[in-house]
Amino acid sequence: MTSGFWQKTGKGLAKTRHFLSAGLGSIFKKKREIDQDTFDRLEALLIGADLGVEVTQVLLADLKASVERKEVGNLETLRDKLKTSLIEILKQVPVAPPIDESPIVTLFVGVNGVGKTTTIGKHAKRLCAEGKKVLLAAADTFRAGAGEQLSIWGQRAGAEVIRFPPGADPSAVVFDATSAAMARKVDHLLIDTAGRLQTKHNLMEELKKMTRVISKQIPNAPHEKILVLDATTGQNALSQAEHFQKAIGLTGIVLTKLDGTGRGGIVVPIVQKFSVPIIEIGVGESPEDLIPFDIENFVGALFEEENP
Template sequence: MRELSAPSAVYKKKAFRPSEKGNGDMGFFDKIKAGLTRTKENIGRSFETLFSGEMTEDLYDELEEALILSDMGAERAMEAVEELRRRVKAEKIRDAGEGRACLRAILTELLQVGDPALKLDTRPSVALFIGVNGVGKTTTIGKLAAQLKGEGKRVMMAAADTFRAAAADQLEIWSERSGVDLVRQHEGADPAAVVFDALSAAKARNTDVILVDTAGRLHNKQNLMNELGKISRILERELPGADRETLLVLDATTGQNGLIQAKQFSDVAGITGIVLTKLDGSAKGGIVIAIAQELGVPVKFVGVGEGIDDLMPFDAERFVQAFV
C-alpha cells in the first residue's frame, strides 16, 4: 500500500443510501428490549415475574442474585437492593409493581453520571476512539459517521490505527458505506502524522467533525500513552479550543473483562464517554451500570445490531425500563 500525502489521502465517497439501513423503524426502547433478551434468559426469571406479587424478603434475595447474574457486579447489586429496601420502607410500599418502579428509579440514578450527549459543536470538532482490537471501534466509527452525515454535518475519518493489518482498509469500506471522506497512510505510518494530515484536509474542506480510529494496544501501556499523548499535542496545537471527545469502545459480551479494560484505558486516557457494542448479543446487560459507576463516565452510545443505524444514543431511563 503506497503512502499518500494529505491532499490525495482524502477519498470522496459515495452517498449513504437509505436502503442500506436495517430496522430503521425500531426505536431505542424496542431495540434495547430485544437486545436484553439474553440477559433475561441468563438470570432465569424475568424482573416482570419477580415483581408480580408483594414485597417480601425472598424477593430482595432473588433480586440481588438476578442483578449479580446480569453482571452488574456484587457490590453494586447489593447497594441497589439495600437502597430499594430503604425506599420501600420509607415510602411504605407494599405492591411489588410499585417496588419495580422504585428499582427503575434507583438504577436510572446509577447510570446518570454525566452528560450522555456528544459535545462536538466547534468546526471542526474531533472524536477519538480507543479500545482493544475486536471490540467494534471501526464499525462504531462508520455508524456514527452515517448518523452525523444524516444530520447535515461534513464528516471525515482518520485511519490512525496504522499498526493493525487492514485496519485502514476496513475503515475505507465504512467510509464508502456511510458516504464520508477518509484520510489514511501506509501500514506502520506514524498515527500522529495521519491525524495531522486529517486536520489539514478538514480545515481545507470546512469539515465539521473528524472521527479518529486509534490502535488498540493494551499490552504496552507506555506505548499507548505516548501515542495518545502525541496525538493530543497535535490537536492542541492545530485546533486550540476545539471540542474533543475521547470515546472508549467496549464489547458488552465480555462482561467484567470489559470493566477491567475500561479501568486500564482510563489510566492512560482522559475518557469522556463510553460506547458499548454488541449489547444485543450479551447476556450481561447489567455491565452498563457497573461501567458507568466504576468509571464515573457516561455511556454515550450502545450498539444493538449489525445495521448501519444500530448505534443508538444512550438513554438511561429507557434502558432501565427495558432492562427491568
C-alpha cells in the first residue's frame, strides 16, 4: 500500500478517528486504572462509532480478558489491543481469487443516492487509466438525468456508454450492453442500476431479472455484484446488505462518504455479519477519492493518535 493511499484513508477517516480518539482520551483523562466504568464508557464510544452491539461485546470481552492477564493496563496498550481484535475480525472474510475472464461484468446496486453512479465513474476512470477497455451500461432508466450523469463520467474516463431512453426496461439495456461487451471485446462491463429501497419487492425482483438476463449470455456473469452503501446511514446499512444479499448474492461492498461521518466503524459489523469483503471506500467526490480497502491501513487510520 503506497503512502498516498495511507494518506487518503487517513484523511477520509478523520471524523471517525477524531470521534474515537477524543473519546478514548477523555475516558483515560479522569483516572488511570481500568475498571468497570472504563468498559461502560468504552462500550458507549464503540457503539457511537457504529461498530454495533455484537461487535462491541466481542471487543469488550477480549479486552476484559487481556486486562485480567495484565496485558492491557493503559491507553496505549488498550488501543493496540482494539486494533489487533478489529484486524482479526476483518480478516475472517475469505479473499476471492482474481477473475480470469473477459469481459468481467460488474453490477452495482444499492438504495437511492448512496453513490452508485459516482463510484462507477471513479472505477471506470481507474480501469481506463490502467489501459483496460471499459463499457458502461446505464440501466438506471428510472431517474431522469441518470443516463446523462453516467455519460459524463464515461467521457471523463474514456469509456463508451450504452444508453436507452428514460422509462425503458432496464433488463433490455442490460441485454444490449452484455451483447455489446462481448462483440466489442471489452475487458470490463460496469452496470449502473436505479436506486431502490431494499424493502420494495418488485424492484428487488427486477434486479434478479437483470442478473438472469446477463447470465443467459455469459454463464458466470455478473462476476461481481457490488452493493454500494453510504457510511453516513448508520445501522440501516445492515438491513440494506441483508436484503440485497438475499436477492442477488453479493460479492463485495463499496462504502462511500466515509469522509462525511464519524461513524466509519460500520465497516466492521457489515463484514462480520455478511462475510462479504469491503472492496473499496469512497472518501470524497473527485475521481481519485475511491481507494482500495486495506484492512491494516483502515484500522491504523481509525486509531491513529491525533496530532502525534
